[in-house]
Amino acid sequence: MLDIKFIRENPELVKKGIESKNEKSRVDEVLHLDKQRREILVVSEELKAKRNQVSQEVGKLKKAGQDASAIVAEMKEVSDQIKEYDDKLAAVEEELKNLLMYIPNVPHESVPVGKTAEDNVEVRKWLPEGFSFQQNEKQLDHIELGRKLKILDFERGAKISGSGFPVYIGKGATLERALINFMLDFHLQNHGYTEVFPPFLVNRDSMKGTGQLPKMEEDMYSIEKDGLFPIPTAEVPITNLHRNEILPEAELPIKLVGYSACFRREAGSYGKESKGFLRVHQFNKVEMVKFVRPE
16 A cells, blocks of 8 residues: 555656556545545644643632533533544545555556557567477467376366366376475575465455455455455465564565465456466465565
8 A cells, every 4th residue: 555645745656657557546536535634633633632721721620619610511512523523534534545445556667558468568588499489380389288298187177166277187286396396495495585384365454465455356256254365376475474563674684485376266357368377266376575675
């Protein structure tokens, strides 16, 4: 979530970032609510200061044996006003918080802007030595190769779970496990990471902590009865390990790496034209998370 102060001081930059992501800007709504919140807060604090001051005067009057009923009655009205403003403040802050959760991070200036996949910029490409897509023989995609080599079975995956749930068979399963172990071991042995094996189910606060909720709730599986969500990536539980904690600077950087199965419902139409592993509901992933200073 972006700091409201950052949005307040850089509204056009945030709007431009949202536009670059082809999303609807709600910055003006955020700024309006922020202005409302600060105005309500000023009035509420003034009333509370007045109440505190008069409460001392009431005490002095009673101590002196004088009648304080008129001031007490006036303060009852002030207390009612304070409650009214506090209720307004709570409502505005809740609406503001919900809106802020839909404001995306500002993209880096080096990221190219585009509307479709055709606008993607190719940075580099790699092909095995001697391989060419221009060869005369028919090129097999990964689904055809998997079927031919008997290492992938999308059909039986669909039978037991539904479309988008692949089954790894034989050497396919062995290769998948080997790749997971390779990536974990590589970062443990060469880059000083600590391995984490996290839960695959997390609560709503964890999903909010990494920004999946509320925006992407329709694209996630959920277990409503228990208030839990199958994770879309190990980033969610690993990042939330230190949620609501203040980390001593001397402990930084904290480098964590972990494997998890990942689950994505993706109810929308995006990616419908993709097939095979380009769009699945369950896959495996090794995630790296670093807690570092901002710079």
